[in-house]
Amino acid sequence: MAQKFGIPSRRDVLKLTGGSLAAASAGGLAAAKPDDTVEVNVGVASNSSRSAARSAATDVIREFDSIDVLTIRAPKKAASGLRNRADVRYVEENGTVEALAQTLPWGVDRADAEVAHANGETGAGADIAIIDTGIDSTHPDLQANLGTGRSFVTTGNYPAWQDNNGHGTHCAGIADAVDNGQGVVGVSTEATLHAVKVLTGSGSGTTSDVAAGIEYVADQGWDVGSLSLGSSSGSQTLRDACQYAQSNGVLLVAAAGNSGPCTDCVGYPAAYPSVMAVSSTNRNDGLSSFSSQGPEVEIAAPGSDIYSTYVGGTYTRLSGTSMACPHVSGAAGQLMANGYTNSEARSRLKSTAEDVGLSSNESGSGLLDVAAALGYDSGDST
Structure with missing residues (x-):
């Protein structure tokens, strides 16, 4: 019978798959007070919701060319109001990512x-x-x-x-x-x-x-x-x-x-x-x-x-x-x-x-x- 060789058995093997970006949690938005300025990404579904996002903003950071999203700074209460609109797809904190x-x-x-x-x-x-x-x-x-x-x-x-x-x-x-x-x-x-x-x-x-x-x-x-x-x-x-x-x-x-x-x-x-x-x-x-x-x-x-x-x-x-x-x-x-x-x-x-x-x-x-x-x-x- 042929002798078998193999990888020496490992004890305490730990696996951690890398390769994904690390995003900031939404804790910052959730903890903000109503009048605090927050930075959010707003997914819009109509011209009226786009106009509403602009109106709510104290500063428009970016309007994307090909996707219906605006990045704005606005009071938390204004951002929350946008979230309640039927023609706003989402309002999310503009989180941070880290280079790999x-x-x-x-x-x-x-x-x-x-x-x-x-x-x-x-x-x-x-x-x-x-x-x-x-x-x-x-x-x-x-x-x-x-x-x-x-x-x-x-x-x-x-x-x-x-x-x-x-x-x-x-x-x-x-x-x-x-x-x-x-x-x-x-x-x-x-x-x-x-x-x-x-x-x-x-x-x-x-x-x-x-x-x-x-x-x-x-x-x-x-x-x-x-x-x-x-x-x-x-x-x-x-x-x-x-x-x-x-x-x-x-x-x-x-x-x-x-x-x-x-x-x-x-x-x-x-x-x-x-x-x-x-x-x-x-x-x-x-x-x-x-x-x-x-x-x-x-x-x-x-x-x-x-x-x-x-x-x-x-x-x-x-x-x-x-x-x-x-x-x-x-x-x-x-x-x-x-x-x-x-x-x-x-x-x-x-x-x-x-x-x-x-x-x-x-x-x-x-x-x-x-x-x-x-x-x-x-x-x-x-």
């Missing part, structure tokens, strides 16, 4: 990746393969960075390496979301992302699927293979694939697993010597409650309540070592864009990691520090 500004996720901030960005470090020229459920090629925060990809599983009605789960897209955004003023920004921002689909829409795949994906990444000559997946038992086929990738210049980074609390439970492929195992921390720099730990862990990165890209052009919060892994993958991409080999980048990430008081079993060399790895301190900026 780009969010700096706390994990990217905590790892000081924004310091690297401020100094021109974008990862441009590096190739990062997300070996996962695929990537949503239509996502506005990922499109500009997408390269090629391949699927090693049956995709059903989904073309090629498209993501029909969401997990791979989430990891892709953490590693390398575009710095475009909207949505989120990744640890790296201009590396080329490649989708290597080895997990189905249900989040599972076989040892052969994963091994084939890793072999493919190595054969393409890509720099980083990000593996936010795992199994509790090893496989010689998978071990061989990981060793092949390492020997061919790929830095494989993998999630340690979500079997915590435990002391010796790092999953595979993270437990292989050819792979850099990543544990997860929370906002307080503590080990995430779900994070696996063990002597194979080499570094820790933020993994609790991480906001990133999701399928359908949306954004979601997820928790897991799956989220910690692409933080390190993005940082590795930046180093390799600067000429580091896979072994040099691995060593550099560990030697510059921050000591946050966790044991080596929990965090390896410490917490990822992107700025330090690239030669900056947290106060450096251009």
